[in-house]
Amino acid sequence: MTDRPSSPIAPFSSGTTFLNWPRVSLDQVRPGMIVAGGIPCEFTGSTIGPRLGPAAIRQRSTGINWRWREPGPGGVVNVSDGSAVRFREDAAVGDIGDVTIHSPQLERTTEEIRACTEGIVRRGAFPVMLGGDHYVGYPLALGYHEGRRALGETRFGYIQVDAHFDLQDDNPSHGKYWHGSNARRVAELDGFDPANMVWLGLLDIAWRDEWEFVQRSGATAMTVHDMRAKGVERAVAEALAIAGRDTDSIYVSVDIDVCDNSAAPGTGFINFGGLSAIEFLTTLQCLGKSEEVGAVDLVEVTPPRDLGDRTAHLAARGLVEFLRGRILEPTGGSALIG
Numbered sequence: 484m485t486d487r488p489s490s491p492i493a494p495f496s497s498g499t500t501f502l503n504w505p506r507v508s509l510d511q512v513r514p515g516m517i518v519a520g521g522i523p524c525e526f527t528g529s530t531i532g533p534r535l536g537p538a539a540i541r542q543r544s545t546g547i548n549w550r551w552r553e554p555g556p557g558g559v560v561n562v563s564d565g566s567a568v569r570f571r572e573d574a575a576v577g578d579i580g581d582v583t584i585h586s587p588q589l590e591r592t593t594e595e596i597r598a599c600t601e602g603i604v605r606r607g608a609f610p611v612m613l614g615g616d617h618y619v620g621y622p623l624a625l626g627y628h629e630g631r632r633a634l635g636e637t638r639f640g641y642i643q644v645d646a647h648f649d650l651q652d653d654n655p656s657h658g659k660y661w662h663g664s665n666a667r668r669v670a671e672l673d674g675f676d677p678a679n680m681v682w683l684g685l686l687d688i689a690w691r692d693e694w695e696f697v698q699r700s701g702a703t704a705m706t707v708h709d710m711r712a713k714g715v716e717r718a719v720a721e722a723l724a725i726a727g728r729d730t731d732s733i734y735v736s737v738d739i740d741v742c743d744n745s746a747a748p749g750t751g752f753i754n755f756g757g758l759s760a761i762e763f764l765t766t767l768q769c770l771g772k773s774e775e776v777g778a779v780d781l782v783e784v785t786p787p788r789d790l791g792d793r794t795a796h797l798a799a800r801g802l803v804e805f806l807r808g809r810i811l812e813p814t815g816g817s818a819l820i821g
């Protein structure tokens with residue numbers, strides 16, 4: 484893990500922090516803190532550019548921070564009902580910088596990601612991790628699992644917001660550790676029950692072994708069409724109930740390719756008919772309201788394919804919606820949005 488200022492900053496990292504939060508070291512992480520971190524890793528993917536995702540998300544987040552914070556002490560107003568909302572000044576937040584990526588050394592990089600996440604979680608904090616290609620979801624969940632065990636917990640549930648399962652066991656080209664196997668590796672963690680796994684926003688095709696794994700494991704798959712039929716709020720509530728059944732907490736992994744490509748062109752997989760921007764923001768807002776959720780990652784933002792930074796902006800805004808109850812507060816108006 485990068486420990487600034489003594490460690491060098493990779494050329495594709497960003498000096499900007501998420502939402503302009505203060506830079507923190509692992510030693511400064513305290514219980515209840517929300518800790519952002521970047522994982523500029525792409526050598527386990529098949530697209531050039533996800534390593535630039537953390538810097539792009541952080542950069543766009545500063546614009547959101549400015550727009551919501553600068554107008555004055557009253558904050559901003561929700562035009563739908565006149566309620567005012569602002570960033571909480573007392574929120575314990577920090578950005579730990581980027582995990583050191585030893586490209587292309589898979590085991591060393593995996594250990595860096597695992598150790599960073601475990602360190603944040605073991606200290607009782609809430610990680611908000613920015614990818615990177617989706618492989619990083621596995622070492623992130625592994626670190627989360629070990630950190631929560633250090634706190635005395637045993638089982639966690641897992642929700643993946645994604646157009647794809649990422650469940651392939653052993654790909655002929657990529658092997659067992661890449662951005663199409665992360666969920667499969669999570670499913671194999673010690674004590675983990677795939678019955679506590681839920682996908683939200685599936686679309687397109689899956690490999691036969693992924694499909695059969697879901698059928699026999701008792702995991703739950705909800706497509707974009709399922710979400711629309713149920714309504715986003717109800718679909719998320721069902722996902723939280725399934726992931727939370729007999730577990731101590733829930734890990735949420737978000738692949739930006741769940742969105743329709745018109746809303747999020749800056750990603751590796753071109754997806755027609757995925758979640759609209761507002762469906763995506765509502766999904767993250769509903770997930771983030773759950774007190775059972777203990778961590779979130781957002782992966783696969785790929786700036787070289789983006790148009791006008793809209794994907795990085797949607798990712799940053801999605802995380803603000805996810806964290807809304809934790810980092811925003813009403814200022815005398817009726818209610819938070821939603």
Ligand SMILES: [Mn+2]
Pocket residue numbers: 617645647649662738
């Ligand atoms: Mn994925």
